[in-house]
Amino acid sequence: MGRTTKKDLIIKYQNKFESQFKDKTHFTAIAPGRINIIGEHTDYNLGLAMPIAIDRWICSIVSIREDNKFKIYSANFDEEVFISKDQLDKKTENWKKYVFGCIQVFINKYNINKGFNILIGGNIPIGFGMSSSASLEVSLLSSLYSACKISIDYHTILELSNKVEKEFLGIQSGVLDQYASIFSKKNKPILIDFSSLTHTYVNSNIKGASWLLINSMVQRALVESKYNERVSECQCALKIINDSEEKNIKFYELNKYHLEQLKDHPILYKRIYHIISENNRVMLMRQALGNGDLDLIGDILNKSHVSLSRDYQVSCNEIEAIIQISKKQKGFYGGRIMGGGFGGCCICLVKDSQKDIFVEDLLSKFYKQFSYDLKIEYVKFSDGLRLVN
Ligand code: GLA
Numbered sequence: 001m002g003r004t005t006k007k008d009l010i011i012k013y014q015n016k017f018e019s020q021f022k023d024k025t026h027f028t029a030i031a032p033g034r035i036n037i038i039g040e041h042t043d044y045n046l047g048l049a050m051p052i053a054i055d056r057w058i059c060s061i062v063s064i065r066e067d068n069k070f071k072i073y074s075a076n077f078d079e080e081v082f083i084s085k086d087q088l089d090k091k092t093e094n095w096k097k098y099v100f101g102c103i104q105v106f107i108n109k110y111n112i113n114k115g116f117n118i119l120i121g122g123n124i125p126i127g128f129g130m131s132s133s134a135s136l137e138v139s140l141l142s143s144l145y146s147a148c149k150i151s152i153d154y155h156t157i158l159e160l161s162n163k164v165e166k167e168f169l170g171i172q173s174g175v176l177d178q179y180a181s182i183f184s185k186k187n188k189p190i191l192i193d194f195s196s197l198t199h200t201y202v203n204s205n206i207k208g209a210s211w212l213l214i215n216s217m218v219q220r221a222l223v224e225s226k227y228n229e230r231v232s233e234c235q236c237a238l239k240i241i242n243d244s245e246e247k248n249i250k251f252y253e254l255n256k257y258h259l260e261q262l263k264d265h266p267i268l269y270k271r272i273y274h275i276i277s278e279n280n281r282v283m284l285m286r287q288a289l290g291n292g293d294l295d296l297i298g299d300i301l302n303k304s305h306v307s308l309s310r311d312y313q314v315s316c317n318e319i320e321a322i323i324q325i326s327k328k329q330k331g332f333y334g335g336r337i338m339g340g341g342f343g344g345c346c347i348c349l350v351k352d353s354q355k356d357i358f359v360e361d362l363l364s365k366f367y368k369q370f371s372y373d374l375k376i377e378y379v380k381f382s383d384g385l386r387l388v389n
Pocket residue numbers: 039040041042043044173174175176177339340341
């Protein structure tokens with residue numbers, strides 16, 4: 001996978017598209033994956049988060065066909081399907097679910113009666129919490145907009161992607177990943193407020209330390225995890241609060257005072273405690289990044305991890321080991337599980353001068369416990385969605 005640039009990917013897949021479909025009139029969109037600095041499981045609870053796009057992308061290329069069928073090629077899986085509209089409804093698996101879902105929500109929304117040639121390809125590892133699926137949705141929907149000459153509406157892309165996640169994949173997710181993939185700016189973490197779907201860019205003055213992404217290699221499919229359970233627990237907690245108070249409190253209005261109403265529901269108490277404290281940590285992180293306060297940034301990350309692990313309970317043994325080992329290493333400011341949880345990656349802040357030794361020791365100590373190698377994902381920051389034509 002290495003250091004492929006955005007340009008490399010676009011050229012590679014446009015060439016592939018032309019040889020695969022013998023068609024030179026095509027529309028390309030390329031959308032990045034993301035890391036999330038802070039603000040986990042807050043998106044579907046209308047809270048705050050601070051992701052940033054990375055230099056791993058999914059590229060989608062679309063052309064209009066003369067019939068109204070769909071020929072779709074996945075470059076990563078080297079697999080092609082040729083289907084008609086009624087087959088979009090059929091039960092399907094893996095990458096096809098996302099693609100069929102996007103085509104269907106798009107053509108239904110805009111009453112489209114055209115067929116498409118589609119190529120999808122990219123370099124985001126699948127299932128490790130770097131948001132490969134959201135990037136696919138964002139890039140494919142955007143290239144469909146271009147091919148159909150409909151002017152792009154980013155908030156509708158968020159809506160349509162969310163519909164795909166919920167109706168085609170069965171995941172009750174928020175829009176953190178898609179939002180970051182669309183609106184990110186290079187080297188600027190983006191502070192998103194999910195209650196209003198607005199954002200601001202954050203100044204990061206980190207010096208002498210770098211973000212490190214540690215892949216636990218535990219692959220998680222959100223739909224098979226307890227992700228949906230967490231979503232409904234939070235909804236249930238909100239209902240209890242509202243029933244007891246006879247008010248119409250929204251998620252974003254919750255504060256520690258409301259926790260009182262959950263004292264007879266210890267699990268729900270913990271879930272909402274995480275949400276309230278995590279939103280506070282996002283605001284604190286904005287300040288800490290602006291001040292370049294490495295110790296404070298590390299402390300916020302560590303506290304977020306404890307909260308995700310103990311209160312929200314979305315960690316796993318391998319991730320706990322990564323954090324425990326890291327905490328004993330020199331140069332480690334802090335770190336936490338990132339993304340949906342139950343596996344995937346940890347995001348850590350590590351002193352530059354100690355980084356190599358930190359990685360070496362972490363890998364060997366982890367290997368002693370689990371007999372397999374962790375993977376360090378060396379990512380750089382990137383801009384958001386780009387349309388090419
Ligand atoms: C996954 C989901 C996001 C978000 C995160 C947790 O990445 O796709 O919507 O809920 O988990 O913060």
